Amino acid sequence: MKCAEARKLLLLHLDSELGAQSALEVEQHLESCAECAGLFDAEKKFGDRIASALRKGESTPALWTTVGSRIRPAQRVVSIFGWPMAATASAAVVLLVAVWLVRASRPLDLATAAGECHNAYVQQITSPEFNGPLPEWIARELDNHLDAAAFDYRPTTSGFHTEGARFCHVANVPTALILGHYENVPVSLLVFNKSELSHFPKTKARLESGEPVVCSRTGRYQFAARFLDGHVVCMISEAPRPVLENLLKSVMHADG
Numbered sequence: 001m002k003c004a005e006a007r008k009l010l011l012l013h014l015d016s017e018l019g020a021q022s023a024l025e026v027e028q029h030l031e032s033c034a035e036c037a038g039l040f041d042a043e044k045k046f047g048d049r050i051a052s053a054l055r056k057g058e059s060t061p062a063l064w065t066t067v068g069s070r071i072r073p074a075q076r077v078v079s080i081f082g083w084p085m086a087a088t089a090s091a092a093v094v095l096l097v098a099v100w101l102v103r104a105s106r107p108l109d110l111a112t113a114a115g116e117c118h119n120a121y122v123q124q125i126t127s128p129e130f131n132g133p134l135p136e137w138i139a140r141e142l143d144n145h146l147d148a149a150a151f152d153y154r155p156t157t158s159g160f161h162t163e164g165a166r167f168c169h170v171a172n173v174p175t176a177l178i179l180g181h182y183e184n185v186p187v188s189l190l191v192f193n194k195s196e197l198s199h200f201p202k203t204k205a206r207l208e209s210g211e212p213v214v215c216s217r218t219g220r221y222q223f224a225a226r227f228l229d230g231h232v233v234c235m236i237s238e239a240p241r242p243v244l245e246n247l248l249k250s251v252m253h254a255d256g
């Protein structure tokens with residue numbers, strides 16, 4: 001199953017509304033795809049929070065701020081906030097559906113996609129698949145969209161510890177994911193072929209305009225990306241931006 005299909009079924013799966021075969025296929029995809037697993041986890045937590053608030057009959061300002069921030073792209077839905085809060089229960093159901101529709105159709109930019117991937121690592125939903133040389137079974141899965149060398153990049157800054165690596169897809173782009181810690185803070189390093197950058201127009205425009213390191217924030221994570229050889233290397237972590245930027249600048253190929 002591909003990411004696009006898995007994401008279409010994600011919400012149905014969350015509500016246990018899929019048939020056994022489809023549910024199994026989604027489960028299998030979530031096990032092999034860090035990014036979709038991260039997305040699933042985020043949806044689940046968000047749904048749990050709303051459900052629990054509804055059960056308690058609460059509508060905390062913080063919750064509605066979260067809901068509001070998530071549906072801002074769908075302006076026509078925001079008008080629901082004008083309704084009296086007495087209508088909270090039914091409005092919340094409408095909102096929930098609207099929010100999920102908006103989220104499911106939203107194109108991911110690189111920082112967001114990397115954030116979901118990193119979130120799955122932080123939440124221990126995904127973990128490294130290997131440590132050391134690239135296993136034969138992963139090498140067989142690589143085609144001309146990703147080369148084995150992508151798995152050999154590491155930050156050279158002392159204080160960085162590599163836990164291992166895994167192969168994943170980030171917004172359908174085959175990616176080498178190197179997982180580790182810098183001074184006990186989890187860090188994900190993502191490496192993919194430069195030719196795939198067209199999947200992420202915002203980052204592409206900034207890198208190609210000559211910015212040596214493109215930085216942004218996504219949720220509670222800092223994100224930084226740069227070109228290296230024929231690859232795009234990017235890092236994401238809760239570490240402060242200057243720390244992350246230096247860590248990214250120190251990334252080198254193992255043979256280099």
Ligand SMILES: [Zn+2]
Pocket residue numbers: 002003004006029033034035036037169
């Ligand atoms: Zn996926």
